[in-house]
Amino acid sequence: MPEPRVSPAGDGAVAATGAGGAMDLATSEGAARERGPEGPPVPRGTAPGDAGPGGGGPVGRPRGLWADAWRDLRRDPVFVVSALVIVFLVVIAVRPSLIAGGNPLSCDLGRAQEGARPGHPFGFTAQGCDVYTRTVYGARTSVVVGVLASLGVALIGSVLGGLAGFFGGFWDAALSRVTDIFFGIPVVLGGLVLLSVVTSSTVWPVIGFMVLLTWPQLSRIARGSVLSVKQNDFVQAARALGASSTRLLLRHILPNAVAPVIVVATIALSTFIALEATLSYLGVGLKPPAVSWGIDISNASPYIRNSPHMLLWPAGALAVTVLAFIMLGDVVRDALDPKLR
Amino acid sequence: MALLEVTGLHVEFRTRDGTVPAVSGVSYRVDAGETLAVLGESGSGKSVTAQAVMGILDSPPGRITAGRVLFRGQDLLTLKEERRRRIRGAEMAMIFQDALSALNPVLTVGAQLGEMFTVHRGMSRKAARAEAVRLMDRVGIPAAKDRAGDYPHQFSGGMRQRIMIAMALALEPALIIADEPTTALDVTVQAQVMDLLAELRRELAMGLVLITHDLGVVADVADRIVVMYAGRIVESAPVRDIYRRPAHPYTEGLLESVPRVDRKGRELYAIKGLPPNPRRIPPGCAFHPRCPRAREVCRTEVPPQFEVAPERTSACFFWRETPGGTGAPDGTEMRGGTEMPGGTETPGGTRAPGGTEEGDG
Known part of the structure; x- marks a missing residue:
């Protein structure tokens, strides 16, 4: 007879199925555990069953998304180079006097448009100011504007977009329409209109304007990201085990949804500097006496044929800075995007 | 008093193309210490019923339109969300099918397990961590102390499901709903996980609702079975009876479709046709287009639940013609004998080699 033994239902039809049969063989829980395909408890790194289906990750004990990303980044020459440039920029933004002893606002009309000479490697502007000093001090403006505007949009965008994505319904629909309206406003034209009435020479109106016009982009990213994370079983599982909405959002959804926001904010940083x-x-951003590469480029452009050095140094600094942040954004995206792994 | 009593539950989904009924009048009860298996194909409404009971139905689009869910005598559907949230996890918990996606990928398993204690019991992180390790140990994770700091993707499928079980059991709830807990696992691991679940259920005297589409999984652990089809319960019976003498043509078909040693070499039986699209559930008995016993009345009238025996119902007008309706002698005979259970008459009219004469009644 094919019936191996009497199962609780006394039924061969059951015992003959794979699971039923296997259960019969593994009557003792202890035995089943010891023979488990999960492998021996030690050593940890070599348990044969450990590379579970979908376990992904390369060998060498990956430690979750952030640690993985950091490990990848450290080895990436593009990251190293861009990070060094950015660290340098941040340092001179904080303490420009470290490498430039002069005052960017002290100018000598008598030396207007003069070329490079000892002590003044980049020459002088049309107003007789030292180009080197002004270029170094200009980094501060660029870094401050870029970083603060990025933080601002990341914060506002992810809070509004994240809440809309999580709760859905009316506020989600309302937010989507509002972002549509903002997408319809051309940034430069909006700047010409809005900022032309501002007389302050600080960076704040510029930062405020940038955040106002570009947060919808980030909120869209955050909303989409939260929507897709929300679909995951672990969110429902956490809810089934009694987690509150706040806990779901902060502990389960946010850490899983924040990566795309960081990537877009990093890439946007270079856009803000530019x-x-x-x-x-165009004369509506920072206004003299503020020191900015944009102002210097603007002032130098009429003299480009006679004294190109006045334009090339600040323009070159701007290009290098933007490039460094774009490269950083790129490698951060690669490191955080699981699909590219 | 039953631990969980679901009465006349209706759930529908609102979609762009109109409302789709997912659950139409499901009733079942689970007593403390009892295992109820809910059996059905995908789309039969078994998971939606469980989500409605847990209160984690996505709504919108899902909506409970009628019914009661009594848990320890308290109607959950009328409770405030905050009260329900406190019940979830502490008094009733759920185990999900795929533990890889049901565990948060960015938190260590120790942190996720410990969260149960910090959230519901207000324990300190350190104490919660110790509890987490104790739980992991209890569900059979080797070197639990070292592995508590690992992330879900660093565990094998069986180990992950054990962690999922540990999370559900953390606060020793009175009721566990396991939604296809072994479907994503290898057959050998399935058996271990089922054994573990059954053992813990016994130890803690919990009620267990086991949702599955695998007849083999439930046979050894379930006390009672309800079979669902197209959002309705078609048969409800103690586990012994249903395997030996199904009282609904759909259950008959399911049992026929299980590969069996004594039918080796023969073509495997399959129920004709496909499960109905929930948008267009056939009128009358939803199973009639696929049913070998269907007659005119099945096309027009929805069959009520007929009482086949105490604790046993069938939603078939012709349950008397099924093996379950043809009387008890069949079963008593078999219990002592060495006869193969394939003796009952198959819908196609063919006869298994070991057939018993009593099958005809």
């Missing part, structure tokens, strides 16, 4: 220069060039 945008500040553009607005300043």
Whole structure:
């Protein structure tokens, strides 16, 4: 007879199925555990069953998304180079006097448009100011505007977008329409209109304007990211085990949804630096006596044929800075995007 | 008093193309210490019923339109969300099918397990961590102390499901709903996980609702079975009876479709046709287009629940013609004998080699 033994239902039809049969063989729980395919408890790194299906990760004990990303980044030459440039920029933004002893606002009309000479490696502007000093001090504006505007949009965008994505319904629909309206406003034109009435020479109106016009982009990213994370079983599982909405959002959804926001905010940082220069060039961004690469490029452009050095140094500094942040954004995206792994 | 009593539950989903009924009048009860298996194909409404009971139905689009869910005598559907949240996890908990996606990928398993204690019991992180390790140990994770700091993807499928079980059991709830807990696992691991679940259920005297589409999984652990089809319960019976003498043509078909040693070499039986699209559930008995016993009345009238025996119902007008309706002698005979259970008459009219004469009644 094929019936191996009497199962609780006394039924061969059951015992003959795979699971039923296997259960019969593994009557003792202890025995089943010891023979488990999960492998021996030690050593930890070599348990044969450990590379579970979908376990992904390369060998060498991956430690979750952030640690993984950091490990990848450290080895990436593009990251190392861009990070060094950015660290340098941040340092001179904080303490420009470290490498530039002069005062960017003290100018000598008698030396207007003069070329490079000892002590003044980049020459002088049309107003007789030292180009080197002004270029170094200009980094501060660019870094401050870029970083603060990025933080601002990341914060506002992810809070509004995240809440809309999580709760859905009316506020989600309302937010989507509002973002549509903002997408319809051309940034430079909006800047010309809005900032032309501002007389302050600080960076705040410029930062405020940038945040106002670009948060919808981040909120859209955050909303989409939260929506897709929300679909995951672990969110429902956490809810089934009694987690509150706040806990779901902060502990389960946010850490899983924040990566795309960081990536887009990092890439946007370079856009903000370029945008500040553009607005300043057009005369509506920072206003003298503020020191900005955009202002210097604007002032130098009429003299480009006679004294190109006045334009090339601040323009070159701007290009290098923007490039460094773009490269950083790129490698951060690669490191945080699980699909590219 | 039953631990959980679901009465006349209706759930529908609102979609762009109109409302789709997912659950239409499901009733079942689970007593403390009892295992109820809910059996059905995908789309039969078994998971939606469980989500409605747990209160984690996505709404919108899902909506409970009628019914009661009594848990320890308290109607959960009328409770405030905050009260329900406190019940979830502490008094009733749920185990999900795929533990890889049901565990948060960015938190260590120790942190996730410990969260149960910090949230519901207000324990300190350190004490919660110790509890987490104790739980992992209890569900059979080797070197639990070292592994508590690992992330879910660093565990094998069986180990992950054990962690999922540990999370559900953390606060020793009175009721566990396990939604296909072994479907994503290898057959050998399935058996271990089922054994573990059954053992812990016994130890803690919990009620267990086991949702599955695998007849083999439930046979050894369930006390009673309800079979669902197209959002309705078609048969409800103690586990012994249902395997030996199904009282609904759908259950008959399911049992026929299980591969069996004594039918080796023969073509495997399959129920004709496909499960109905929930948007277009056939009128009358939803199973009639696929049913070998269907007659005219099945096309027009929805069959009520007929009482086949005490504790046993069938939603078939012709349950008397099924093996379950043809009387008890069949079963008593078999219990002592060495006869193969394939003796009952198959819907196609063919006869298994070991057939018993009593099958005809």
